[in-house]
Amino acid sequence: MPFNQQWAQNAAVLVFVVSARSFVRPGTTEPVPARSHSFDAGAAWANLALQATKLGWHAHGMGGFDGEKARTELKVPDDYEVEIAVALGRRGDKSLLPESFHKGETPSGRRPLAETVFEGAFPAA
Ligand SMILES: Cc1cc2nc3c(=O)[nH]c(=O)nc-3n(C[C@H](O)[C@H](O)[C@H](O)COP(=O)(O)O)c2cc1C
Numbered sequence: 001m002p003f004n005q006q007w008a009q010n011a012a013v014l015v016f017v018v019s020a021r022s023f024v025r026p027g028t029t030e031p032v033p034a035r036s037h038s039f040d041a042g043a044a045w046a047n048l049a050l051q052a053t054k055l056g057w058h059a060h061g062m063g064g065f066d067g068e069k070a071r072t073e074l075k076v077p078d079d080y081e082v083e084i085a086v087a088l089g090r091r092g093d094k095s096l097l098p099e100s101f102h103k104g105e106t107p108s109g110r111r112p113l114a115e116t117v118f119e120g121a122f123p124a125a
Helices: 004-009 038-055 066-075 098-103
Strands: 013-020 022-024 031-033 058-062 079-089
Touching: 004 058, 004 079, 013 038, 038 058, 038 079, 066 079
Parallel strands: none
Antiparallel strands: 013 079, 022 031, 058 079
């Protein structure tokens, strides 16, 4: 998407994370739906981001991309979901970014845990 091109165009690598919607259980031959395929891909992405950081690199996931174009250009089979794109590389200097991005280049606050985790049924509000 044009918004992401502004900052992602200089990344060393653009990675596309895909997940398989089905899998073949050991000892069987027929594929069955993989209910947690997006969750599993999310876990893989999280670890990629942690490992990149540990190695002194930086990874930034983005949902703002043309999923159909990614599927076509990369010849992703129908049984795979295109989940997310990741810009991976060394962190560049802020001056390389358009002015409008500068404010976002500081750590953001965190939502209180109480708004994210709850016991029992979903709260009404
Ligand atoms: C589902 C999802 C989609 C995102 N898509 C984009 C995106 O298209 N472009 C972008 O710059 N950042 C995107 N982000 C990254 C966030 O804007 C944010 O930079 C990132 O989650 C880290 O911010 P935080 O440290 O404030 O949590 C996305 C994040 C999530 C969870």
